[in-house]
Amino acid sequence: MSHEAPARYLIDxxxxxxxxxxxxxxxxxxxxxxxxxHGRVLAQPVVAPVALPPWNNTAMDGYAVRAADVAHVPVTxxxxxxxxxxxxxxxxx
Numbered sequence: 545m546s547h548e549a550p551a552r553y554l555i556d557x558x559x560x561x562x563x564x565x566x567x568x569x570x571x572x573x574x575x576x577x578x579x580x581x582h583g584r585v586l587a588q589p590v591v592a593p594v595a596l597p598p599w600n601n602t603a604m605d606g607y608a609v610r611a612a613d614v615a616h617v618p619v620t621x622x623x624x625x626x627x628x629x630x631x632x633x634x635x636x637x
Contacts, residue, residue, distance in 0.1 A: 599630075 555563075573587040613621060627633045 576584065607621075607623075609621060613619065625633055625635050
């Protein structure tokens with residue numbers, strides 16, 4: 545028993561897309577409070593008017609390594625600099 549549909553019921557991808565797209569339209573945009581925005585999609589990008597903090601900052605401690613230096617593990621690495629919160633590194637990247 546064949547599971548293929550008869551050729552008279554088949555349409556090509558372009559026709560299928562055309563049929564689907566002809567039956568839909570974009571929804572109107574609306575403003576909602578942030579508390580009601582969960583699960584929704586933005587109609588346009590949200591951009592902060594001011595960068596906070598006004599410098600590059602990280603929210604947690606971490607380590608930077610080069611992939612080549614950890615390609616074969618286990619490996620022992622040397623800490624070459626510690627940078628305090630709000631400070632800038634003194635070494636070039």
